[in-house]
Amino acid sequence: MKISTIPQLYRNANRWREIVSVLSKYQLAGWLSRFELPIATGLLKDSEGAAISRISHEARIRRAMEELGPAFIKLGQVLSTRPDLVGAALADELVLLQSSAPEDKGDWIRATIEADLCGTLEECFAEFEMTPVASASIGQVHRARLTDGRLVAVKVRHEHIQAQAAVDTDILIGLASLAERLPELKNYRPTAVATEFQRTLLRELDFSHERRRLEQFGEYFCKSDSVCVPAAIPELCSSRVLTAEWLEGRKVSDPELRTNGADLELVARRGAQAFLTMVFEHGVYHADPHPGNLIVLPGDRVGLIDFGMVGRLGDRMREDLEDMISAVVNNDSQMLTSVVTKVGATPPDLDEAALGMDVADFVDHYGSQPISGLDLSGALHELIGIIRRHQIVLPASLAMLLKLMIMLEGTSRKLAPDFSLIEILAPLQRRALMRRFSPVRQARRLRRLFFETERLAETLPRRLGSLLEQVQSGKFDVHLDHRGLEPSVNRLVLGMMTSALFLGSSLMVSHGVLPIRIWPLEGTSAPGLAGVVLSAMLGMRLLRAISKSGRLERRK
Numbered sequence: 001m002k003i004s005t006i007p008q009l010y011r012n013a014n015r016w017r018e019i020v021s022v023l024s025k026y027q028l029a030g031w032l033s034r035f036e037l038p039i040a041t042g043l044l045k046d047s048e049g050a051a052i053s054r055i056s057h058e059a060r061i062r063r064a065m066e067e068l069g070p071a072f073i074k075l076g077q078v079l080s081t082r083p084d085l086v087g088a089a090l091a092d093e094l095v096l097l098q099s100s101a102p103e104d105k106g107d108w109i110r111a112t113i114e115a116d117l118c119g120t121l122e123e124c125f126a127e128f129e130m131t132p133v134a135s136a137s138i139g140q141v142h143r144a145r146l147t148d149g150r151l152v153a154v155k156v157r158h159e160h161i162q163a164q165a166a167v168d169t170d171i172l173i174g175l176a177s178l179a180e181r182l183p184e185l186k187n188y189r190p191t192a193v194a195t196e197f198q199r200t201l202l203r204e205l206d207f208s209h210e211r212r213r214l215e216q217f218g219e220y221f222c223k224s225d226s227v228c229v230p231a232a233i234p235e236l237c238s239s240r241v242l243t244a245e246w247l248e249g250r251k252v253s254d255p256e257l258r259t260n261g262a263d264l265e266l267v268a269r270r271g272a273q274a275f276l277t278m279v280f281e282h283g284v285y286h287a288d289p290h291p292g293n294l295i296v297l298p299g300d301r302v303g304l305i306d307f308g309m310v311g312r313l314g315d316r317m318r319e320d321l322e323d324m325i326s327a328v329v330n331n332d333s334q335m336l337t338s339v340v341t342k343v344g345a346t347p348p349d350l351d352e353a354a355l356g357m358d359v360a361d362f363v364d365h366y367g368s369q370p371i372s373g374l375d376l377s378g379a380l381h382e383l384i385g386i387i388r389r390h391q392i393v394l395p396a397s398l399a400m401l402l403k404l405m406i407m408l409e410g411t412s413r414k415l416a417p418d419f420s421l422i423e424i425l426a427p428l429q430r431r432a433l434m435r436r437f438s439p440v441r442q443a444r445r446l447r448r449l450f451f452e453t454e455r456l457a458e459t460l461p462r463r464l465g466s467l468l469e470q471v472q473s474g475k476f477d478v479h480l481d482h483r484g485l486e487p488s489v490n491r492l493v494l495g496m497m498t499s500a501l502f503l504g505s506s507l508m509v510s511h512g513v514l515p516i517r518i519w520p521l522e523g524t525s526a527p528g529l530a531g532v533v534l535s536a537m538l539g540m541r542l543l544r545a546i547s548k549s550g551r552l553e554r555r556k
Helices: 013-025 030-034 057-068 070-079 088-094 106-117 161-180 190-204 207-220 255-260 264-282 315-329 333-343 352-367 376-389 396-415 421-436 439-473 486-511 526-549
Strands: 139-145 151-157 241-245 284-286 294-297 301-304 310-312
Touching: 013 057, 013 161, 057 070, 057 088, 070 088, 070 161, 070 190, 088 376, 106 151, 106 241, 161 190, 190 207, 207 241, 207 264, 207 284, 264 284, 264 301, 264 396, 264 421, 310 396, 315 333, 315 352, 315 396, 333 352, 352 376, 376 396, 376 421, 396 421, 486 526
Parallel strands: none
Antiparallel strands: 139 151, 151 241, 284 310, 294 301
């Protein structure tokens, strides 16, 4: 395959070699051997160590991403929310990605804060701990105290991370361009996924976006007694520095939490309630509810931190999600199949009958279970498996939301083993259906329909006029995309050539053109005989090809 049209292959060649070397080390570069990569010559070999061969394929992908650095770690975290693309097993493995990174030196931290906040470190903070509390892939967090005595968390972006992210995302788009050329990967649109990831990562590097999210979610829960969102300190924030209120408590992942006297079942219910309220009432939600981002505060309150990954859900997508849940609860397989094919990008050769049977089996199994005992995460895992098996690609927002619910139920069950997310979801679902059919929502839908109809009425006459002008002037062209006709056309041409060769050779034999002087073929045309033999061979080859693809006559 020619890859000279992919410019990313020739930029940052050293980083390319490093990436291919790591992929080869973990035995993940086999698919690259199908391309001619000059910069990877000698690297696409089997791994030397026997230990790696005993690691599962999913674990090798995770370790390779950890070794390749922040951009690939972030890619893995994003793909962990897309089990419809990568499969449930790999998505679950990518959740384990460790986003730790080496700590930056104190000189860089001081210089960044003083350059961005227009003041010395001592003027901005009464106390500042140079040893970071945590160092993730994008930045590291320091504990500090303001001049008014408040404790704050100061997040500072890593040195050189922006330049490295730009290089790595550029290379990822190059890898995606290669993957796009493989038939088995083309339906998953790797280039579009990589481009969207590049936009998301470069946006996450700007901490001003996370500051606005803190303010937004702070407004959502400002009157809540059970959920707390740290307040940002706007005057001490920039694109590279984020200062927010310090939440004093224990993370859900803390093993000592159970001995601390907290009501873990109440905490689990409050946390799940908060996330589902974000989804069904606000349409904007914290998209990474792993145990490290949830803090148990005094009074069994739940604190939410790290708003780097946020999902959004429009009214239409929210209605589709409500229809999916309603179809499972009401044991309606036809409705669920219709919703899945409506919201997802289906392949051209989708077997709708097989999809309908799989969905019917799924609904029969889970729809007959009582709501109190329904394993929602298991149901969503199986539904995502059906979608992936039929190569249906869900919208990123919906796929992220399904993964959110799986992670949310898993995190909640670590606190309370008997926790059931569906019990909390049921009343919210009823309220969502009531809002869906409320006069306000219907009026909004009618207004949207009116604007769309008005726009169509404005553009339709002009486009019809342009179409008629093209027909009248003879410039109207119809472009047809013929799929799968190449083998049939090739066989048709070969059959015509074989027939012509046989007829011409027969004429030469009958007229004795250039006769043979050797017994027993004496008097037979030499070129005619050669043509007859060649046409017989071509005919046999054509019959063999037809017999492999199907019968000449098909009886009903």
